[in-house]
Amino acid sequence: MTATRMPLAKALNESLRKAMEDDPKVLVMGEDVGKLGGVFRITDGLQKDFGEERVIDTPLAESGIIGTAIGLALRGYRPVAEIQFDGFVFPAYDQIVTQLAKMHARALGKVKVPVVIRIPYAGGIGAVEHHSESPEALFAHVAGLKCVSPSNSSDAYWMLRQAIESDDPVIFFEPKRRYWDKGEVDTSTVPGPGLHSARIAREGTDATLAAYGPMVKTCLEAAAAAEEEGRSLEVVDLRSISPVDFDTVQRSVEKTRRLVVVHEAPVFLGAGAEIAARITERCFYHLEAPVLRVGGFHAPYPPARLEDEYLPGLDRVLDAVDRALAY
Amino acid sequence: MTATRMPLAKALNESLRKAMEDDPKVLVMGEDVGKLGGVFRITDGLQKDFGEERVIDTPLAESGIIGTAIGLALRGYRPVAEIQFDGFVFPAYDQIVTQLAKMHARALGKVKVPVVIRIPYAGGIGAVEHHSESPEALFAHVAGLKCVSPSNSSDAYWMLRQAIESDDPVIFFEPKRRYWDKGEVDTSTVPGPGLHSARIAREGTDATLAAYGPMVKTCLEAAAAAEEEGRSLEVVDLRSISPVDFDTVQRSVEKTRRLVVVHEAPVFLGAGAEIAARITERCFYHLEAPVLRVGGFHAPYPPARLEDEYLPGLDRVLDAVDRALAY
Amino acid sequence: MTVEGTAARSATRRSGGTGKRASAARKKKAASGDPELVQLLTPEGERVEHPDYAFDPTPDELRGLYRDMLLTRRFDAEATALQRQGELGLWASLLGQEAAQIGSARALRDDDYVFPTYREHGVAWVRGVDPTNLLGMFRGVNHGGWDPNSNNFHLYTIVIGSQTLHATGYAMGVAKDGADSAVVAYFGDGASSQGDVAEAFTFAAVYNAPVVFFCQNNQWAISEPTERQSRVPIYQRAAGFGFPGVRVDGNDVLACLAVTKAALERARSGQGPMLVEAFTYRMGAHTTSDDPTKYRRDEEREAWEVKDPILRLRTLLEKEKLADKEFLDSIDEESDALAKRVRDAVRTMPNPDTTAIFEHVYADGNALVDEERAQYAAYLESFEPEEGEQS
């Protein structure tokens, strides 16, 4: 056990570094990832140590980044592409959905395209338009992609390593407002849960909160606050958005009989819709209340001065818990 | 009452023609929409009658089509852009999601971008890859867009007219395998239901089937078959995927107490997830069974020789009804 | 056409502005110019002539350009300061690009339409957009606080390159209307790599749309130098799409004005699009969030300092005795007043109301938005006053 305390951002940096050391085929590419080390410094120092051939500053063209990453993967490389902000992934959407996601199946398994796409996503940093969005449902609906989002430093380190090791394309959603949150990382021991397993982040008995990425911390805080009011909330850190580890959620709900799903993305057709629908089907006779959802509104992400109102916070989560318990 | 019987495709053609006659600002644009009249002939004859200035063959670039349509809308035009097939909308996804959907809100209402995007979608015509997909959930999740899909000739005519009249961007999903199905169209009387209202396509008491676009016919056939087995199924034609007319679905479910949602799109995070989640919330104490979903699998749309297995048919719909009734 | 054709040759000639040969085409005073670069006013403040771009500004015009540039720079500096003070979340400074923006914008007619990026504060100024309106999005109170149609100046666009297609479509509409207005799409050197920009070139060329593509090549896209985007000068991109491109000294307000005017006239008269590459320099950081010491050398910035767009016009004005103390003092005063006005306006700029989240999502209304608005309102109302504070 050689755990070190480090911010989530640093864990990602270490993870990339280790992956590049272990496998010379791993490449890092994107806008400003080289000399600058990325606008969030996730790739800081990598170009200095691994050279311009492996840490590639690309032209300002997201479709080009993902399209050439696919070509590099076909040649045997394992590109880790950075999209600078959530709102800028859409120029690459066609390459991701029609090519990256489908190529392995199209070739009846004859080729693999192990591309990881890192996207700093979600809000809470007071940014201008297009810098705070949560587009994960738009990828999770697409077969052939896997979508994950770590909530803490240890998961950041290990999930990114597992994503890079995966032979499938993985969209890796980084909760940007948690970049500076510190946590223990033990880089010596591969942790138990696989990339697509959920984790019980806190045990409880009265209701279950399910979340991923930035909202896990919010849910843990909500659970702590609820405890003071005498309520015991279980928190499931989903970790993976596609596929979802429904078994773990189901077990939790069979115990607590109530579920609230929380994400920043708009509720309408967000990941919570799928979780609500499937868990209702699996736990129909266990549920004392409908699965409730807390998330963004059906509106563009608002200007920074409104994001505290827009983003699910403690109170909105607990309000949903109250409503669930009122059934 | 001057109803005429015509195929759904012809109804769309008539609808475009009438809209162009009524409003000189209406333009039609897209690949091959001019001389050829579109690969499905939906724009047949329009260029001949309205000229090249109003029926515009565009370069082969979907982002360019939607991006310039936005510019034309800002200049006061009402462009109706055709995307040749579902699978080819993705190069335009960035313009649709980051610009078209958000521009009205970004400008605090000061500008309007009344662009209609027509997309022949879904499967059943034995086509090659990318010609049979159902991407509607990828648009419905995005605030600022409206998404609709007609199931019959009359709706094709009127909903397209209403979409063109709308000051909001509308993604108009055309059920391509129903293009040749005939139905009555009364072009003289504006029908009652608005663009975003659902319609009870068949009344019933034992369970509700909710569908839109190509699956409405499948559900009606399933309901007919079920009748022979002594079961009374209500069929709701949703018509609008964003927003969804939950009130109408709710009323139906409060009566039948069981709901099966059917669409061709993959079930995982498809429109059915949202309907299941929200109706469960609204009708928690009415539902005798969880909302069940019938739809595509989490896999790329298969080669044509497998589409009959992939697409929800009578049997799969009735199987879900059986399961719902077994609760 | 040989394998080693013109393209291959020009590929070896990296983008410059430092060329040493005098242009044979230049009639007089063509001192140390780059033959590829249109220049009418040297860094030393000398007027030079160009065979294709004659321009004889009146003293008032010259003074006006000077005033525009100075006030724009002052406004920009004030905004940067306000960011430092925490009044703005972010600022994207135009420092160094005043000539490119003021020059090109002064070539416009009122009925022309502009599609900017997020850095065209000088263009906005010329179009008559109140500078304080530009600050809303950087403060985080809105995504763009002005009515695009009041000044024919579209909102800032953040997704790189998108607006070039909007401009092209708008210009197609202008042509359909039979109007003789023109449209300008601003974009950066980095943006030139985006597929959307290439598609805009294609559409503009095919439909002969009256649009001028105005690229401010400020040498950097955040940390990436222009060579990461193109191995030949950007203005050359146009020829392969079927319309002309020209590179202008982007720190020379006169050349920027003259070249843009010519491009606009061309567009108006039905000759179609044109690409203008204004060769300039981003003197500051990319935005206030950026730290350029990570990726560029101080000497580079210093080399550009002597090419300052305001300095050279000031030299000319002084040499030609067009700027007396009274004039210069009056601008200083105006400048102070502007800064104060901006400062006051920002500090008193109210936060938007929570309900603004739900406004203008749709023009025609939407049941889902209505439902969520109502639910949220009910939620807010459910709080007792003192509970509301802990939310």
Added chain:
Amino acid sequence: MTVEGTAARSATRRSGGTGKRASAARKKKAASGDPELVQLLTPEGERVEHPDYAFDPTPDELRGLYRDMLLTRRFDAEATALQRQGELGLWASLLGQEAAQIGSARALRDDDYVFPTYREHGVAWVRGVDPTNLLGMFRGVNHGGWDPNSNNFHLYTIVIGSQTLHATGYAMGVAKDGADSAVVAYFGDGASSQGDVAEAFTFAAVYNAPVVFFCQNNQWAISEPTERQSRVPIYQRAAGFGFPGVRVDGNDVLACLAVTKAALERARSGQGPMLVEAFTYRMGAHTTSDDPTKYRRDEEREAWEVKDPILRLRTLLEKEKLADKEFLDSIDEESDALAKRVRDAVRTMPNPDTTAIFEHVYADGNALVDEERAQYAAYLESFEPEEGEQS
């Protein structure tokens, strides 16, 4: 650089191949060629020389090229017939483009890699992909039935232009590996408008990737003529991205081979990308679903018939006495055998198993796919045999 620069001029020169001036550069026999068009074999079957593209094929090479083209055409005709008979759902014929495809493909080495569109049946043939494998996707039994790495021939790509970026990325990888292989990206005149293609040009140029962009300009993108995509010849697009472009007579198999070879050598030797525009014609419909009488005149097709790529090589072979009856008969036989083999293979091609829907969605497996596979299997099993038939 003037406003009315080279681009403006070339904009008025519409794409042709019908130019009347003899090229000054051509050493001999340059009868009626277009100076912009590289040609080594005229429609009349005359060998001409080109200063930049010397090529002296052996008799065996010439016969080989003839055989490739003839068999490719026969295969294509058979596929079209099979579509008419209902054995295929669709077919995209290469009729008329045999020289462009065979010529360019014969320039390749085994270790080179090809990224095709959906029409490169001739290229596939040369790469050694069994023609019957090409039919799977058109029959609807798969989305591409061959292993791309067996013949360094990627799957057909339907989303227009996407593959140009894959090719560029692959070429970047080749360069990283220090290999001297090259990559060819095929695309059409219509595709040239896609943003992805421009981005591929940008990436290829910036990284100096060993990729050849081979554009078959067959004059049409379904119903749209090339002028809807570009107002200047497509090969000119390259220069503005910093690499050379050349137009070759796409119905001249020798010129296509020579020019592609030169482009590949260039790529191998570290000189970066090149664009080759093969000026040719789509003699048939876009696909079997298309009806070209809706949008193009018969005369146009007829004018191209006399430029037939196979005919001119046959004329040369006969003139030079390189094709005796025995040779020609043997090809006819081969051709009949190929047609029969294809026919038989298609007719016996089995439908995929239902479970194929769930295969290869992921390489590492996926819980959701597993769940849905199991549910579907259970559903299928729930049917009694006779009920199964009514499903």
